[in-house]
Amino acid sequence: MVVAESLEKTLMDAFHESIEDSFSQMAGIEVERVRVLALDGPFDDTAEDAFALTVIMGWTGPLQGTVAITLSEQAALDWTTAMLGMTAEKIDGDVFDAIQELGNLVIGSAKSRLEMTDLAVSLPLVLPAGLASMGSRSERTDLRMTYAFNGHKVCVFASIDQK
Amino acid sequence: MKVLLAEDSGVMRKIIARSLASLWVDEVVEAEDGQLALTAFQESGPFDLVLTDWNMPNMNGLELIQAIRATGSKVPIMMVTTEAEKEKVLQALQAGVNDYLVKPFDQEMLRMKLQRVMPAQPAG
Numbered sequence: 553m554v555v556a557e558s559l560e561k562t563l564m565d566a567f568h569e570s571i572e573d574s575f576s577q578m579a580g581i582e583v584e585r586v587r588v589l590a591l592d593g594p595f596d597d598t599a600e601d602a603f604a605l606t607v608i609m610g611w612t613g614p615l616q617g618t619v620a621i622t623l624s625e626q627a628a629l630d631w632t633t634a635m636l637g638m639t640a641e642k643i644d645g646d647v648f649d650a651i652q653e654l655g656n657l658v659i660g661s662a663k664s665r666l667e668m669t670d671l672a673v674s675l676p677l678v679l680p681a682g683l684a685s686m687g688s689r690s691e692r693t694d695l696r697m698t699y700a701f702n703g704h705k706v707c708v709f710a711s712i713d714q715k
Numbered sequence: 716m717k718v719l720l721a722e723d724s725g726v727m728r729k730i731i732a733r734s735l736a737s738l739w740v741d742e743v744v745e746a747e748d749g750q751l752a753l754t755a756f757q758e759s760g761p762f763d764l765v766l767t768d769w770n771m772p773n774m775n776g777l778e779l780i781q782a783i784r785a786t787g788s789k790v791p792i793m794m795v796t797t798e799a800e801k802e803k804v805l806q807a808l809q810a811g812v813n814d815y816l817v818k819p820f821d822q823e824m825l826r827m828k829l830q831r832v833m834p835a836q837p838a839g
Contacts, residue, residue, distance in 0.1 A: 577819040578730075636729060649725040656724065657819050660770070660797030664817075667800055675723075675772065 559714055560695065562666065567619075567697055567708050570661035575701065578657060579634035583699040583706065604628060604643070604682055607655030610674040611663065617694075617712035619659045622682050623651065627704035643680070652676045658708065716834070717742045719760075721752035721767040721779055722795070727818075731766060731795065734825050738833065749774030753782050762790055763834050769796035769803070777810055784811040793832045795820075 568585065575581040604625035610618050623631065625643060632640035632650035640647055655676035663673050695710040718740050722728045732743050744759055746752035750773040756762065765783065767776040774782075780792055793814040794807050804815055814832040816825065 574819045577821045577824075632726075635726060637733070646726065653724045653726045656770070656797055661799070661819065664797060664799035664803075669800075669802065673770075675770065 559712075563662075563695060563710055563712060564697065566662040566665040567658065567695070567710065569665060570658045571697075571699060571706070571708060574654065574657040574661060575631075579631060581631070581634055581701050583701045586698040586700050586705070587696075604680065605647070605651050606679045606681055607651050608677045608679065609655050609659045611671065611712060612674075613671040614668050614715050615666070615671055615712050616715055617710065619662075619712070620709045621651075621655055621658060621706065622709070623654075623706050624682075624704050627701070627706055630702050630704060648678050652678050716740045716763045717744070717761070718764045718766065719744050719746065719752060719756055719762045721746045721749055721765070721771065721776065723747050723768060723771045727768070727795075730822075731825065734822060734829060738826070738829055740833075748772045749776060749779035749782075752779055756783055756788075757786075764832065765790055765792040767792065767794055769794060769798045769807075777806060780807065780810040780812055791832050791834065793828065795825075 572583060575583045604623065605628045606620050606622040608618060608620045628643065628647050628651055629640045631654060632647045635650050636646065655678070660673055663671055694712060697708040699706045716739055718735055720728060720731055720743055722731065728745050732745065735743050744755050744762070746755050748771045749767070752767065753774065756765070767779050769776040776794055776796065780794070783790065783792065791813045792811065793816060794812050795816045795818060797818045799817045807815055814828055816828045
């Protein structure tokens with residue numbers, strides 16, 4: 553089941569507010585929304601930048617599905633540098649931690665904005681891969697929101713069904 | 716002053732520990748989940764302040780607060796979490812938390828909350 557139009561807008565608004573707040577408050581970065589798409593099938597990402605890290609979290613309860621945030625290597629390094637206040641020059645444990653926390657912040661905060669009792673999120677999983685190189689690509693991406701900062705892109709993907 | 720920090724994110728522990736270091740905190744004991752935090756509370760105390768995330772492996776922050784209060788301790792506890800729903804805040808307050816900070820937060824907000832919940836700075 554693809555999410556209903558009203559729920560789709562509610563989800564978009566929740567993710568939009570949470571990603572803006574997370575980057576602004578935790579890292580002093582203003583992100584720019586580049587594009588929002590609602591899709592019924594897997595997207596063609598061949599034209600996108602090479603994405604290097606992806607954080608994935610599952611939702612259960614009244615909404616069920618998976619949300620992923622994927623970043624290029626430089627976007628991941630810039631986020632880590634801004635968040636920690638110290639230069640991150642290569643992908644290491646600190647960067648993985650920072651991307652895991654980005655998932656917690658954006659996806660957890662979006663969940664809270666929906667104010668749905670019993671809606672729960674899983675602990676985050678960070679994979680050293682972009683969607684183009686992952687073998688188990690989702691068969692359906694309902695929402696895809698692309699943001700930019702410092703010339704780099706961050707994408708939020710949500711595949712959510714209403715129970 | 717000695718603080719127990721329960722947080723599964725290494726990055727978030729660094730951010731919070733940095734703010735604590737800029738205040739009048741002598742020692743921060745870090746724990747990666749609620750169970751490790753409870754063990755530290757029992758074996759490495761006494762603590763002047765406990766900071767805890769909500770969502771952690773093994774034992775979550777709410778269970779940690781309940782376990783600490785069950786010992787009879789009145790140590791100030793602040794929860795730092797993405798959980799912002801009214802029901803969650805009420806659950807934490809009922810469990811005995813003294814203050815609540817919703818992530819994401821900026822550094823100034825964190826410092827203000829810490830100053831409010833921490834015991835007074837020792838004279839001299």
